[in-house]
Amino acid sequence: MIIPLKPGELQRLIPAVASGPQFSxxxxxxxxxxxxxxxxxxxxxxxxxxxxxxxxxxxxxxxxxxxxxxxxxxxxxxxxxxxxxxxxxRRYPKAALYEARVGDLFTKELVEQRNEQADQRGRLELVENRRTWLSLELEDDDGYLGSVRFPMEKKHKTIRRGMVVRGLVLSERPDFSRIDAMSDAWIPQLKAWVGEYPYLLRPAFEELCLRRLR
Incomplete structure (x- = not known):
């Protein structure tokens, strides 16, 4: 389900100036x-x-x-x-609220940082800092919608296929035939937010969901 936002709603959901979570x-x-x-x-x-x-x-x-x-x-x-x-x-001309389901999920190890350090013999060796990321493949009644990925934490182990996920999709096209970007997302069943970066003002988005997804 995709519900286009009204004029001005995108700017109220994604601020021009950093919010507290974004600053952190x-x-x-x-x-x-x-x-x-x-x-x-x-x-x-x-x-x-x-x-x-x-x-x-x-x-x-x-x-x-x-x-x-x-x-x-x-x-x-x-x-x-x-x-x-x-x-x-914020630059996208079209934005819409979506409600989708977790169609699939998988983890992947990503290298976040590489450093060179000396071993006991004084030789330089490459040390990689890896972190597990979780990807959610989202789908709605029309099929595949997009994916949301984020660093995995202990609380994310409860995410299951079929859970409802809500967020924003953004596009250059008015009919959303092509999705160009996605925001962070809210899983209402777990009352948890997921995403690589906290784009949305969360209380405002949850209030929007209550008004538009009744």
Missing amino acids: FCSGNPQKILQRVLISVIGGVISLLIAQSQFSYRFGSIWLVAGFVLLLYVLWGPILEAGRKNATL
Whole structure:
């Protein structure tokens, strides 16, 4: 089942500015946070030192502003990243609410990071960090709809074939004859959200489902 959204509904469901869950997601793991902190501190301190030096009497105010902007990179970096992610779905001219079923599901090991480190003999070896991802193949009355994949956690072991899944599909075509993108999804039976990235404002989407899928 696919129900086209009304004008403005997509923008209310996927914000232009990062929501709380989106900010947390884009903040990243401890390594990514440390990288942002280093860029923020080093870039900010250098810019502020240049602003106070005698060589910047003409552009001191510009360097001062740049220093404060870099010092706040830890905050605006995730916001900017989330805004770019949100824009990839907000740009589609057509969006629709779907209700589908889990037709099939399978897991796959994906390499998330590769690092070189020395072994006991001092030789470099490649170390891969792998993570299990779960893919849900979704289908409705018209057949195959699309797939949603995400890092698998313990709570996802209860997902079964036939469970109802709801989310958004996006397309360049008004008849949705081709699905170009899908949002994260809600499994009402488990009261659980799944997806690679939290595009949707979840309370607003659940309220929309109650109004449009009665």
